[in-house]
Amino acid sequence: MSLKSDLKQSPETLLALYRISQIPSTVISIHEAYRIIMEQVQTLFSPSSASINLISPNNGLLEKEYALGYPPNIEDLALHIGKGITGRVAFRGESRYAPDVSTDNRYIKLIESTRSKMAAPMISGGQIIGVIDVDSESLDGFSAEQLEQLELITLESTSSLESVWRYRRLTTQSDQLSALLDVGQTVVSNLEIQSLWDSVTESALALTGSKLCTLQIFDKAEGEIELKSIAPDRPLWGKDVERLPPDSSISSSVVRTKRQVEFPNITTPDYKDLRDIPLDSDISSCLSTPMIYEGELVGIINIYTRNRHRFPNDEKRVLQAFASLSAVASENARLYARVFNSEARLRKSERLTTLGLLSAEIAHEIRNPLTVLKLLFGALRLNYPDSDPRHKDTQVIKEKINQLEEIVSKVLSFGKAPESLASRWSINDLIIDTCLLVRLKMQQQHIELSFQETEGQAFVNAHKGQLQQVFLNLIINAADAMPRGGGLTITPKIEQNAQGSQCVAVYFEDTGIGIPEDIQDKIFESFLTDKPEGTGLGLSIVKRILRSHHGDINVAATSPNGTNMRIELPLA
Known part of the structure; x- marks a missing residue:
């Protein structure tokens, strides 16, 4: 001293x-x-x-x-x-x-x-x-x-x-970085929007050490503020304030200005008409922070503290950054939901080729917030020592973000028409690319997807996009046959066809419910389906595509314990 x-x-x-x-x-x-x-x-x-x-x-x-x-x-x-x-x-x-x-x-x-x-x-x-x-x-x-x-x-x-x-x-910054990492990790591991919102409120609560945190969404079409998550959970109080007009909500100022608003003392009579303020006697202050994405208000994070609290500028800036990153995470989750929900509409379409166009459009939308997330994460410059457990966490997040970027690139590539209808492709690479597209969907449906490569390289002359449509259709059909989860194994083999020539046979073996006996001989006919929302065009288009490639498809085996579909293509 x-x-x-x-x-x-x-x-x-x-x-x-x-x-x-x-x-x-x-x-x-x-x-x-x-x-x-x-x-x-x-x-x-x-x-x-x-x-x-x-x-x-x-x-x-x-x-x-x-x-x-x-x-x-x-x-x-x-x-x-x-x-x-x-x-x-x-x-x-x-x-x-x-x-x-x-x-x-x-x-x-x-x-x-x-x-x-x-x-x-x-x-x-x-x-x-x-x-x-x-x-x-x-x-x-x-x-x-x-x-x-x-x-x-x-x-x-x-x-x-x-x-x-x-x-x-330093301790606060460390906690803040951990919370930001949690949000980043949630983006790549949690595609369910409600679960994401709950994670945001829980992380904000841990970040600030406050007593209560709420997340609200502004429904622009209805002109109402909707409560989506509370931490810690208060089901009875939350039910009373699920949807409110702006003039009855503490978030109304944020909705109007799209700016952070501090309420140093919410115990005064001025706030008695705001229904979403907790009635706890030891809640005195609130900080409302907007979640902004591309200039639009996505939601509002409200932090409530125990006694009267002055929110310093550093804390406000961190909460605003946290809210902005949460907005990016929310939009990513919404876009992922659109990707997977679009399948139902695609299956009703008479043209399976629209899958590539729609997927490319949505993937393009995903790329923008994903790029923002990647830049934000890179700007944090989290260079922890190898011995620090957070070093591994940062490596995992970086790897997952790159994985998402790769998937988006694959989807965009899938949507583009190839320059030649008879390019030479590795069958292993085609299957790997398709598996990347459905990997997350399989995880969501608790289906274990495995792929066994051929011994040595096997090449085919094919239209890449059309063959991937074939593989995708067979994988989705197998998933539909396993509503409670199961396993799907894809195995390519070098075999001889009926003419004695070498060909590539690819087997899609699932553990589903099998094909009903009364339609086994007709499954490749157009407009035949056993699904309430099906069009019956999927397998007929698959057969048409394979025959245009001088190949074919058949049912190798089916039973109540699963189905094994076999396709064959001539070697290049």
């Missing part, structure tokens, strides 16, 4: 300075740090009252952060800089001793019995950040030597508090 005149100080002063200097290595709570400082002030000066006052970054006022000997109703008192003896010290940056406060025209009476007062400025990096003051009920209750002691105590206290604040900021 750098102290002036330290060799001249009494053992009591040196001991007090030492104890304050140990705060950064023994204390992580700022309130506990204040308590230790005030304990040393009490020991050295025996004041009738004392306080630590800090300049608020929000309003520029001098606010009491910790006080001894003050009535509870004035501990929240805020002074303008320059007002009172304490405010004057904060303004000039110079210590001051008033042996008789009644003769000082700047003195503001807070405690009737106070007769003398001294105060020292807290200076950090050349900036005044606060004041420590002590009072006495006696006239001329302190000495010049004690004023010097207070200056030393204030200097050391400022240094120690800075270390605690710095530790808290």
